[in-house]
Every structure is written in structure tokens, then in C-alpha cells.
Amino acid sequence: MTKFSELNISESTQKALQRMGFEEATPIQEGTITLSMEGKDVIGQAQTGTGKTAAFGIPIIEKIDMSNPSVQALIIAPTRELAIQVSEEIYKIGYGKRARVLTVYGGQEIGRQIRALRNNPQIVVGTPGRILDHINRKTLKLNNVQTLVLDEADEMLNMGFIEDINTILASVPSERQTLLFSATMPAPIRKIAETFMKTPEIVKIKSKEMTVENIDQYFVKSQEREKFDILSRLLNVHQPELAIVFGRTKRRVDELSHALSIRGYLAEGIHGDLTQAKRMSVLRQFKENKIDVLVATDVAARGLDISGVTHVYNFDIPQDPESYVHRIGRTGRAGKSGVAVTFVTSREMGYLRVVEETTKKRMTPLQPPTEDEALIGQQRLAMEQLTEVIQKNELTDYAPLAAELLEKFDAQDIIAAAIKSLTNEPDDTPVKITEERPLPMRKTQSRDRGGYKGSRGGGRSFGGGRGYGGGGSRRNNRDGGGRRDRSRNRNER
Ligand SMILES: Nc1ncnc2c1ncn2[C@@H]1O[C@H](COP(=O)(O)OP(=O)(O)OP(=O)(O)O)[C@@H](O)[C@H]1O
Numbered sequence: 001m002t003k004f005s006e007l008n009i010s011e012s013t014q015k016a017l018q019r020m021g022f023e024e025a026t027p028i029q030e031g032t033i034t035l036s037m038e039g040k041d042v043i044g045q046a047q048t049g050t051g052k053t054a055a056f057g058i059p060i061i062e063k064i065d066m067s068n069p070s071v072q073a074l075i076i077a078p079t080r081e082l083a084i085q086v087s088e089e090i091y092k093i094g095y096g097k098r099a100r101v102l103t104v105y106g107g108q109e110i111g112r113q114i115r116a117l118r119n120n121p122q123i124v125v126g127t128p129g130r131i132l133d134h135i136n137r138k139t140l141k142l143n144n145v146q147t148l149v150l151d152e153a154d155e156m157l158n159m160g161f162i163e164d165i166n167t168i169l170a171s172v173p174s175e176r177q178t179l180l181f182s183a184t185m186p187a188p189i190r191k192i193a194e195t196f197m198k199t200p201e202i203v204k205i206k207s208k209e210m211t212v213e214n215i216d217q218y219f220v221k222s223q224e225r226e227k228f229d230i231l232s233r234l235l236n237v238h239q240p241e242l243a244i245v246f247g248r249t250k251r252r253v254d255e256l257s258h259a260l261s262i263r264g265y266l267a268e269g270i271h272g273d274l275t276q277a278k279r280m281s282v283l284r285q286f287k288e289n290k291i292d293v294l295v296a297t298d299v300a301a302r303g304l305d306i307s308g309v310t311h312v313y314n315f316d317i318p319q320d321p322e323s324y325v326h327r328i329g330r331t332g333r334a335g336k337s338g339v340a341v342t343f344v345t346s347r348e349m350g351y352l353r354v355v356e357e358t359t360k361k362r363m364t365p366l367q368p369p370t371e372d373e374a375l376i377g378q379q380r381l382a383m384e385q386l387t388e389v390i391q392k393n394e395l396t397d398y399a400p401l402a403a404e405l406l407e408k409f410d411a412q413d414i415i416a417a418a419i420k421s422l423t424n425e426p427d428d429t430p431v432k433i434t435e436e437r438p439l440p441m442r443k444t445q446s447r448d449r450g451g452y453k454g455s456r457g458g459g460r461s462f463g464g465g466r467g468y469g470g471g472g473s474r475r476n477n478r479d480g481g482g483r484r485d486r487s488r489n490r491n492e493r
């Protein structure tokens, strides 16, 4: 482990990193920061949640010339949420230096962005569509850009941003430095690198597995129509602090979040059809623990760094192994532990095997809890809640009421009643979940998806670790609304 002080980083940035609680550089940071500071083009590939943002954020902050008011670094990210998250992290790294960072993305009023661009930000973070829009309007001038970053390059390809990226890359001075970061490195990304980068240094954090080892990975084999009940029971037994449930389509996300709300969970969905304001508010509520279960499409949750996500449920198995890696990477971040559960129908078992081949890790079969087991889980939780209240020792005001009850009833009955009323008993309120067509049959076969060979292995980058449990699902009643289908269209325009 390398300390940031050994990486030739300025005092002010070291202080900022300290404030952020970063003590040592993660392997990808250790491997790329010096190269980037020397001005080299760098391709960085490392597992999810291992600090790729700061890996490019630190050199950018170090290189910003504060006396120069023009845009010196441009960072392209695939989604609005990600752009905001990257900006926030860079702003924190640049706290000591007071570098000016601006985020631009679709859905936000362009006039406001144009005014903000006139205030001479030195770092601009944005989504491809909106950046291009500003370039075309000549409201974003890139002639002084020294560093260009493509974050989550694989996802930008998936979302069909390739042409936009090409145009943007062509608008930035060619003597710039280009940095490209990604958790996975499929062939088309390497192609971009060959076309747009100058003899890039490739830093691939060697790991036996693509997924971090502190995520326990399970699968549940079940029929499509049983999935929802099993999910509810799992939630009751696992008692996640924060959970993300992935659905394949937008309709799926709407139906699931609605159904979970009906069954008493604090759940909300996010996907690309929701307004920017709605997506932001859902994410904020999730981060602030006002929502326990976030239901999302792949695209909406890609790259999001939300600390404290203890469980990821793939309600629908993802079609590509890369999506699987990204999805479960929402937990087990920054050295913490996590649990991932993937639902799979018998027709889809081939997909599970392809995922396992790619990640080089077997998932453990999970026997879904029975209704009784789920009930016991809830009862235990109720007991824990009572114990907690007793331990807080603030019961004086309630003593007379307790005495009154004790005069009328048996002590054991009173306690049993208290536990019962705190228990979420199995809830079979009918919910509507439209059956998804299973993915087309696929035979298990060895596929070289290019780039992964020899890059697996699970060294954790930084310590920590947390148990899960506790928490508890609160009740609410909310409406999910019904929306149209299909994800993966271009959300950013
Ligand atoms: N050196 C460090 N020490 C401690 N925590 C760190 C360090 N570097 C990054 N982190 C924290 O680790 C978390 C994950 O980092 P980040 O979001 O950059 O991961 P990532 O590699 O980009 O993941 P993904 O592939 O999912 O986008 C963040 O909360 C970040 O603040």
C-alpha cells in the first residue's frame, strides 16, 4: 500500500484526501496517478468500487493552473447521476486548491448552464449529448483542454454514444492527454483507445476475478411467477440496510417498486424515463436512508457510488456478464462486504453459466426461505427492536401503563402481543407483476469476450468490512405509476 505522500502530490491535495478519509492509494490509483501526472495517456482497468474516480481526479486537480481561467479538463461520463457524482468527488479533491468544477447534462436548463460556463470553470464534467450541444453552440470552448477523460467507457459504448464521443474527441486539441477508465474492457473500447490515444500506458489491476471477493454471490432458481414472493421473503430474512433490486425493463422497475411499496417496503424506482428531478430526489432519499430499496434498470444505476448498499438483487438475470459485474459492484464498495442474489429461471441457466465463466467465480445456490422462515426473521427483528428500546432505558414515562396492563394480563401474553404488533407478518396483498419473457435459450459455451484473460483475482484494495443485518423495513404507501417499456435507449438527450 502506498501513501499519497509518496506519490508526489501537493500538500493541499493531500489534506483534501485526508478530509475525505482516504489514507492510502488503492492499486489503480497507485498504478495510474504518477503516469497521468507525467502527462501520459493512460488506460485504467480495475474492478468496480476500487477508486477509479480519484485515480483520474487527483492528477487533474494537481495539473490545473489556477491562474488560467479556461477549461483545462473535460470529463465525459455516461449518465447524469454519474457526472454529478464524479464532479462532487473532484470538487472534494480540489477543495484546497479551490478549482472550479461544473457539471453539464441533459435535462437541466441549458440557459443556466451557459451562464455557468461563462464563470470560467476549469473542469467540466458532463454527459456526451449535452457536451456536444455546448460545443455546437460555442458555449463550451475546448481549445485549452489538456486532459480529457472517458469514464465508464464501456457503458458509453453500450448507450450508443460512440459518434458523440468521436465528435467531441475531434473538437479537443490533439496535443491533449487522454485518460480512459473502465471496469470492463471489451474489444470496441480497445479500438477507441487505438484510434484516439497516443501509445497509452495500460494499467490493469491484476485480479483473478472480475468481481471483488467480499461480495457473497448467490443464485436462486425459481419460476418467473414465484420471483416476487421469494424476493419479499428474502428481504424479510436479509433485512438489508440498503438494497438495490435490478429489473430488466422500465416497466419492470415501475411494477416492482409499486409492488414492494404495497407490501410495506420503502421502495422507489429509477430509470431513464423519469424526469431528472425525480431521479435526483429518489437517489437523494436512498442516500439519506429514507428509502430502503432502490429498484433500477442497469443504465440508471451504472457506476453509482452509494455507500452502505448491503444487498443487490438481480430480479432478472442480466443479459451480459458485464452488466452483472457492474450491477453487483454497487455493493461491496471500498472494502465493505456485500451480498448479491440473482434470480434465474430454468430456461436462463445458460446465462448464469456464462456469467460464472466470465467472472471466474461460482455462485452459491440459495434455497429460498419458506414463508415460516421469513416469519421467524420478522419476529426476531421485532425482538431486537424491543431489546434496543429496553437498553435505551427511557421507559419511566411508560411504567404506569405497563403496571396497568400487568394488573389485567399475564406478563408473557403482554410481551407476545408487543412482539406480534411489531412483526411484519407475511403479507399476501395481491400485486401485479407482468411476466417478462425469459431471455432466449442459450447454450453454455466458452466465449472469449476479449480482454479479461489473465485479469482476474480478488485482492481487496482497502480494508474495512461491515456486517449486515439490523435495519428493518419500514412501512409506507406510495405509487409507482405506469410507464413505458425498454431501457437502454439514449437517456441523456
Ligand atoms: N484511496 C481511497 N481510500 C479510501 N476510499 C477510497 C479511496 N479511493 C476511493 N475511495 C472511495 O471508494 C468508493 C468507490 O470509488 P469509485 O466510485 O471511484 O469506484 P470506481 O472504481 O469508479 O467504481 P465503478 O467501476 O463502479 O465506477 C468511493 O466512495 C470513494 O470515495
Ligand SMILES: [Mg+2]
Binding pocket: 052, 053, 151, 152, 303
Ligand atoms: Mg466509476
